[in-house]
Each structure stands twice: as structure tokens, then as C-alpha cells.
Amino acid sequence: MNKLYAQGAIEDEVLGVYFSPLKRGEAYAINGELTIGGIDSLRYIGNLTYVPTAQRDGRVSSWVVRIDAVTANGQALGKGGYGAVIDTGATNIYVPVDAYFPWLELAGGEWDQTYFLSKFAQKPNGTFGFTIGGTSFELTPEQYLVPEDQYHVWNLPEGVYWSFIGTAGPTSFFIGQKFIENIYTVYDTTNLRMGFAPARHSLKDEPEDGASQ
Numbered sequence: 001m002n003k004l005y006a007q008g009a010i011e012d013e014v015l016g017v018y019f020s021p022l023k024r025g026e027a028y029a030i031n032g033e034l035t036i037g038g039i040d041s042l043r044y045i046g047n048l049t050y051v052p053t054a055q056r057d058g059r060v061s062s063w064v065v066r067i068d069a070v071t072a073n074g075q076a077l078g079k080g081g082y083g084a085v086i087d088t089g090a091t092n093i094y095v096p097v098d099a100y101f102p103w104l105e106l107a108g109g110e111w112d113q114t115y116f117l118s119k120f121a122q123k124p125n126g127t128f129g130f131t132i133g134g135t136s137f138e139l140t141p142e143q144y145l146v147p148e149d150q151y152h153v154w155n156l157p158e159g160v161y162w163s164f165i166g167t168a169g170p171t172s173f174f175i176g177q178k179f180i181e182n183i184y185t186v187y188d189t190t191n192l193r194m195g196f197a198p199a200r201h202s203l204k205d206e207p208e209d210g211a212s213q
Helices: 002-006 097-107 148-154
Strands: 014-019 032-036 049-052 054-056 059-062 064-067 069-072 075-077 082-086 109-112 117-120 128-132 135-139 161-163 183-188 193-198
Touching: 049 064, 064 128, 069 097, 075 097, 097 109, 097 117, 135 193, 148 161
Parallel strands: none
Antiparallel strands: 014 032, 014 183, 049 193, 054 059, 064 082, 069 075, 069 128, 109 117, 117 161, 128 135, 183 193
16 A cells, blocks of 8 residues: 555555455355555445544554444443454454443353353344444444354354454454444545445445445
8 A cells, every 4th residue: 555655556545445244155255345545435325434543653553443432232331432453354353341241241141261252042132333433333143143154164162152242351452354344444544544334235226325435
């Protein structure tokens, strides 16, 4: 990206990232798209919510953004005001313990330290989400649970439900592919910011009024 921008190949150092959720039997499918030098307005719904990234000396120092709140069914958990890495190199979502364990209790699950995943005897039915830049982004159980036909990929025991949501300690906060599969994500180096909007998974539909680039 830096070289392309320096060479004048792209006008803005912007990267749009889209993942299509993997369907049953497609655990190893290639499901990502990158838009280099801009964004693909067909891949998201409504307007992008932009928030600043971590900065140093007028440059992006890391792709960390402020998470106003972690939510369960719209209810805020933990203290809020977290800094989270938006990480395309990670699959799971790891939130701080002060938000994670209250969510786990509400959802009726337990933390499995063998697999570093959340485990449920019964399928949870509540949403899990984040408030970013004043906008709520929620995931349904179908979006945050491991598909049962992919248990063999992750070497997971059957007979229970597993979630890609977990914790890595008191302050660690990583948001990976299982969020980006459902939320179109923009890495904007030029303007020192990131953008988020609900992903559009069917290109047959026209963008809704207000879609922006």
C-alpha cells in the first residue's frame, strides 16, 4: 500500500476488506476480497461509521480503535472505552474479562480453557455486539457460533455449541474475521481512521439510499 501510494498508482491509501461467511461444507473456501485504493460500496449497507485509529507523529501506529461498549442484546457490559485491534489475521473475537464473563453468564455458557472458546450446552439466542463511534454492530448466534459441520476443522467435540468469542485476559482485545465477515471494514491510512458498516452479501441487491464511499 505504501509503495502503491508513493508511486501514484492509487490516490488514497485506503483498503476495503470484505469476507463472505463460509457456508456449510466450505471451511477451506477462499472467501475474501480486498479493494486497494478505495472501497466497494456494493459490499456494505447504509453509511460507513468512521473512527480514528491509534496514531503517532501524524501516522497510523496500529489498527486500534475505541470500542465504546461491548453489548449483549443491546445491554452494555463491562466498563467500556476499550482499545481493540481490528485484526484480519485473527479468526476469533477476544474481549476483556470484565465484559466477557458477564456475557457468558447471560448467554448460559462457560469458558473452555482447553480450546480457548466459549461452550454452550444449549444454543444461545441472544445477540453479541460492539458500539463503535456511537453505532451498534450486533452479531446473531448464527454469526458468532462455530458451524457444527466445521467442528472437525477446529478439532472440537460434538454434542455442544461452540462460539468464536473468548477472552485473552484483563485488557487484551482482538476483533478478527468472525466480526469482519459480517461488518465491512475499511483501513484508511490517508485519513488515520477506520470505517465500519453492515456487510452486503448479495450483489443482486442495489445499494440502499445513503450508501457512501
